[in-house]
Every structure is written in structure tokens, then in C-alpha cells.
Amino acid sequence: MLNESAQTELTKTVSGRDVAQAGALCYRRNENGGVEILFVGSRRNGRWGIPKGHVEGGEVSSAAALREAFEEAGVSGVVDKTVFGTFSYRKDTSPNQYHVAVHLLKVSRIADKFPEKGVRKTRWFPLETALREAAQPGLLLLLSSIRSINL
Structure with missing residues (x-):
């Protein structure tokens, strides 16, 4: 059963104005202990972003x-059930x-x-490089907040 907020999002999706999606900020540590971020290329324009798409019913x-x-x-791997952040x-x-x-x-x-x-093309980037390559401004803000947490 969907809560009221989720039902509102689905209603908006049907009207074509607002679309709810989920994305994965995929990371790993390299041999030196540094954080690397996985980006995928957009099918439309090749810009780098995270894997994301519609939330199914x-x-x-x-x-x-x-x-x-x-x-x-x-x-694949371990996904945090808590939302790390959002962007539009x-x-x-x-x-x-x-x-x-x-x-x-x-x-x-x-x-x-x-x-x-x-x-799609995929590529691992060191965190600092990922900060320069992120296509969406909101994603850039989320990436910059990774510095302050212990992954």
C-alpha cells in the first residue's frame, strides 16, 4: 500500500509533470583506499550520470x-535502504x-x-574527477557531500 506522498507522486507521474525516479550512487574503494564513483553515459547525449530510472508499481x-x-x-552489491539525497x-x-x-x-x-x-558506456572515476564530470548540478551537490561521510 502506498503512503499519501507516494500516491501523490504517482498521480503527478500520470499527468506528465513530475516523474519519480530512483538512482544508485555506485562506489568502491581502489587499491589505495580512495573512493571511486561509477558513472554511466546518457543514451541521448553521452553526459555522465548515475544509473537511474522509474520506480515500478x-x-x-x-x-x-x-x-x-x-x-x-x-x-550489484549492498544498497543502503535510506535515501542518501535527492536531485531534480x-x-x-x-x-x-x-x-x-x-x-x-x-x-x-x-x-x-x-x-x-x-x-551505454560506463566508467569508474576517482571522487575528485567525478565531481568535475557530473552532468546534473544536483548530483554534483550529492557527490560533494560524500567527502564528509565515511564510506
């Missing part, structure tokens, strides 16, 4: 984030406003095959 945002991470980047954006080709609930995902496995392997 009855799905919680953490499960949607985990599903999108696998579909778009072939990664618009696509160049759509009048909709997209609202993304972002979950941290500590990557433990990378698959050889996944649904969007031939469609």
Missing part, C-alpha cells in the same frame, strides 16, 4: 536503484521534471552481461 526506491544499477551498468533535472527532449531519490550502493560484483551493455 509497488517497488521501493532502494530496490529500483539496485535494479537500475544492474540494468544500466551491470553492477529535466531532459532536453521532455517537458517533464524528474525527481531522483538516490541510494548509496557499495559495489561488490560487476557482471559480464547486462541489459544495456551495448547501449
